[in-house]
Amino acid sequence: xxxxxxxxxxxxxxxxxxxxxxxxxxxxxxxxxxxxxxxxxxxxxxxxxxxxxxxxxxxxxxxxxxxxxxxxxxxxxxxxxxxxxxxxxxxxxxxxxxxxxxxxxxxxxxxxxxxxxxxxxxxxxxxxxxxxxxxxxxxxxxxxxxxxxxxxxxxxxxxxxxxxxxxxxxxxxxxxxxxxxxxxxxxxxxxxxxxxxxxxxxxxxxxxxxxxxxxxxxxxxxxxxxxxxxxxxxxxxxxxxxxxxxxxxxxxxxxxxxxxxxxxxxxxxxxxxxxxxxxxxxxxxxxxxxxxxxxxxxxxxxxxxxxxxxxxxxxxxxxxxxxxxxxxxxxxxxxxxxxxxxxxxxxxxxxxxxxxxxxxxxxxxxxxxxxxxxxxxxxxxxxxxxxxxxxxxxxxxxxxxxxxxxxxxxxxxxxxxxxxxxxxxxxxxxxxxxxxxxxxxxxxxxxxxxxxxxxxxxxxxxxxxxxxxxxxxxxxxxxxxxxxxxxxxxxxxxxxxxxxxxxxxxxxxxxxxxxxxxxx
Amino acid sequence: xxxxxxxxxxxxxxxxxxxxxxxxxxxxxxxxxxxxxxxxxxxxxxxxxxxxxxxxxxxxxxxxxxxxxxxxxxxxxxxxxxxxxxxxxxxxxxxxxxxxxxxxxxxxxxxxxxxxxxxxxxxxxxxxxxxxxxxxxxxxxxxxxxxxxxxxxxxxxxxxxxxxxxxxxxxxxxxxxxxxxxxxxxxxxxxxxxxxxxxxxxxxxxxxxxxxxxxxxxxxxxxxxxxxxxxxxxxxxxxxxxxxxx
Numbered sequence: 175x176x177x178x179x180x181x182x183x184x185x186x187x188x189x190x191x192x193x194x195x196x197x198x199x200x201x202x203x204x205x206x207x208x209x210x211x212x213x214x215x216x217x218x219x220x221x222x223x224x225x226x227x228x229x230x231x232x233x234x235x236x237x238x239x240x241x242x243x244x245x246x247x248x249x250x251x252x253x254x255x256x257x258x259x260x261x262x263x264x265x266x267x268x269x270x271x272x273x274x275x276x277x278x279x280x281x282x283x284x285x286x287x288x289x290x291x292x293x294x295x296x297x298x299x300x301x302x303x304x305x306x307x308x309x310x311x312x313x314x315x316x317x318x319x320x321x322x323x324x325x326x327x328x329x330x331x332x333x334x335x336x337x338x339x340x341x342x343x344x345x346x347x348x349x350x351x352x353x354x355x356x357x358x359x360x361x362x363x364x365x366x367x368x369x370x371x372x373x374x375x376x377x378x379x380x381x382x383x384x385x386x387x388x389x390x391x392x393x394x395x396x397x398x399x400x401x402x403x404x405x406x407x408x409x410x411x412x413x414x415x416x417x418x419x420x421x422x423x424x425x426x427x428x429x430x431x432x433x434x435x436x437x438x439x440x441x442x443x444x445x446x447x448x449x450x451x452x453x454x455x456x457x458x459x460x461x462x463x464x465x466x467x468x469x470x471x472x473x474x475x476x477x478x479x480x481x482x483x484x485x486x487x488x489x490x491x492x493x494x495x496x497x498x499x500x501x502x503x504x505x506x507x508x509x510x511x512x513x514x515x516x517x518x519x520x521x522x523x524x525x526x527x528x529x530x531x532x533x534x535x536x537x538x539x540x541x542x543x544x545x546x547x548x549x550x551x552x553x554x555x556x557x558x559x560x561x562x563x564x565x566x567x568x569x570x571x572x573x574x575x576x577x578x579x580x581x582x583x584x585x586x587x588x589x590x591x592x593x594x595x596x597x598x599x600x601x602x603x604x605x606x607x608x609x610x611x612x613x614x615x616x617x618x619x620x621x622x623x624x625x626x627x628x629x630x631x632x633x634x635x636x637x638x639x640x641x642x643x644x645x646x647x648x649x650x651x652x653x654x655x656x657x658x659x660x661x662x663x664x665x666x667x668x669x670x671x672x673x674x675x676x677x678x679x680x681x682x683x684x685x686x687x688x689x690x691x692x693x694x
Numbered sequence: 695x696x697x698x699x700x701x702x703x704x705x706x707x708x709x710x711x712x713x714x715x716x717x718x719x720x721x722x723x724x725x726x727x728x729x730x731x732x733x734x735x736x737x738x739x740x741x742x743x744x745x746x747x748x749x750x751x752x753x754x755x756x757x758x759x760x761x762x763x764x765x766x767x768x769x770x771x772x773x774x775x776x777x778x779x780x781x782x783x784x785x786x787x788x789x790x791x792x793x794x795x796x797x798x799x800x801x802x803x804x805x806x807x808x809x810x811x812x813x814x815x816x817x818x819x820x821x822x823x824x825x826x827x828x829x830x831x832x833x834x835x836x837x838x839x840x841x842x843x844x845x846x847x848x849x850x851x852x853x854x855x856x857x858x859x860x861x862x863x864x865x866x867x868x869x870x871x872x873x874x875x876x877x878x879x880x881x882x883x884x885x886x887x888x889x890x891x892x893x894x895x896x897x898x899x900x901x902x903x904x905x906x907x908x909x910x911x912x913x914x915x916x917x918x919x920x921x922x923x924x925x926x927x928x929x930x931x932x933x934x935x936x937x938x939x940x
Contacts, residue, residue: 264921276910686716
């Protein structure tokens with residue numbers, strides 16, 4: 175029989191050990207550091223356990239070799255072994271899982287084109303998804319989509335979520351501008367995906383594999399705003415955005431050239447203050463005839479230094495392509511009511527077009543714009559679509575001397591809603607042309623206005639034929655509609671769900687109780 | 695195997711005698727029924743303005759949460775009652791192996807839960823008439839398959855906990871606590887990547903249901919639930935065996 179002090183000492187050392195382990199766990203949870211306090215508490219634990227054993231080694235020996243201990247250790251080994259098998263099986267299946275999409279629309283499976291793209295990836299693609307805590311619901315749907323890519327890529331696709339607020343350095347390195355966007359990296363190439371859909375993701379992957387150098391030339395020599403410098407009256411932000419999409423952006427002075435450079439994908443004419451020469455216009459025509467694309471932004475004459483000089487570009491657009499730049503300034507009463515600015519032409523409607531298909535909720539604003547008119551008798555090989563329409567309460571004021579207090583004149587003015595932009599595509603050589611009646615909307619001054627940047631970037635994308643890289647086979651979706659039930663049907667449903675069904679359970683319970691009571 | 699079936703049948707029949715099962719089934723169905731009606735009403739309003747059409751998910755979504763609370767209530771009795779009433783010793787001396795007892799109890803409770811799940815089919819059935827041309831059968835199949843697997847593992851956990859204590863309330867509370875733990879386990883956002891985080895993500899109970907919920911059957915989810923079920927049954931068997939030595 176061990177002396178009393180030994181028993182007490184054993185108990186005390188056991189209690190100290192238990193306290194020490196609790197302290198160690200709490201410390202680790204709170205601090206997650208292997209610091210001195212943690213080391214001390216673990217040391218105390220070890221000392222306490224050692225003392226517990228040393229004070230009565232006989233008891234320990236009996237405990238370890240007892241029948242219970244032997245059974246106990248067998249059981250522990252069994253459980254550990256079983257757990258080990260489960261872990262291995264789960265791991266193997268997790269890494270090589272198989273999926274069956276049972277939905278009628280196959281909505282959980284990626285298109286076969288995506289599967290082919292994933293198979294042909296030469297290297298691993300890493301997706302960095304920038305979602306802040308403000309976009310949790312779009313983060314969930316993005317994660318669902320990304321998981322599908324991971325599953326079908328067989329290891330060649332990885333993703334990670336980064337909160338741009340918590341890691342602004344990573345966000346800036348990627349060129350992050352819009353919350354809820356993803357950047358795909360393969361090797362040193364990068365592609366942004368601002369609209370997280372399967373089409374855009376797969377398209378971006380195709381672009382990663384074929385980094386074609388699209389060169390966008392901004393025309394100079396006519397007082398256009400520069401593409402560098404960072405002032406409000408420049409296109410610096412546009413250039414930065416285009417370069418983040420792997421475009422090369424340069425100036426082009428056609429006055430000193432005899433033809434447009436052969437590597438040009440799109441030529442942008444961004445708000446010339448002086449008219450283009452006939453030779454330049456002729457070079458642009460040739461460029462279009464050879465399948466090149468143009469984006470023209472021409473301001474109303476009051477916003478330029480054209481004076482009374484002829485405008486060969488406008489004439490050419492009207493005579494060759496059937497796009498007439500009206501000689502007016504758009505007055506927008508809706509903008510006047512909203513922001514006291516009658517010359518800020520606001521978009522009201524975007525007729526169906528690839529450029530604006532994701533912009534239904536994004537308004538665009540054009541300060542000092544001129545309206546456009548389609549002439550379908552001219553340029554029949556170009557199928558034209560109006561891109562932007564204004565509100566009804568707007569018009570194109572042609573009396574340029576009355577701009578201090580414009581009045582709508584039915585006979586001379588262009589009645590609203592007016593067209594602010596037109597897109598045209600040559601059905602033969604696939605040349606593309608986008609014409610805007612304003613250039614300010616794309617400058618740094620207005621780039622932050624809702625959909626302005628999207629509008630110009632999408633137009634350039636479309637002009638450079640970047641958007642048609644991938645056409646996913648549309649899935650056959652079953653169109654399901656809810657048949658509006660009559661009030662009587664709804665009452666019946668309420669009765670059945672809330673009263674009858676639970677009621678049957680009660681009836682069942684009561685009757686079974688009664689039967690048992692009867693049986694004694 | 696015959697013993698398993700005998701015990702399972704006895705356990706299943708006992709549910710139809712016990713008031714607890716009726717009370718649990720009543721609350722389960724009335725809450726589910728109310729949610730069905732309310733969600734349907736909302737869906738009708740929503741479908742007038744948008745192209746929203748309800749799917750069977752409308753029925754399953756409240757069911758998942760309800761089941762997590764119902765399970766401990768159904769299984770709390772299974773073995774702890776035997777312990778309390780002292781009939782455990784009788785069971786242990788009978789020519790019934792420990793695993794047969796545990797699996798039998800589990801099977802009986804599981805079959806009762808499956809019966810309850812089948813009763814809930816009335817809701818997708820009604821919904822099928824209200825949707826033209828009918829609800830997506832694939833989501834219905836995968837949704838309920840996932841539920842069946844999830845319920846199997848929940849019942850197994852409940853049976854295991856039931857072997858540890860002879861007080862049913864304690865069994866209920868501990869089962870609920872463990873289920874909730876598996877429900878909310880997630881890596882902390884402070885640490886990124888790492889093996890610990892991946893393991894914690896994998897262990898999350900509800901995440902493995904999401905594929906079923908969306909109409910996809912993923913083999914790793916099936917393996918997860920079967921693993922959890924078999925582990926819980928093993929631990930339950932071991933727990934009974936340990937009692938023999940006492």
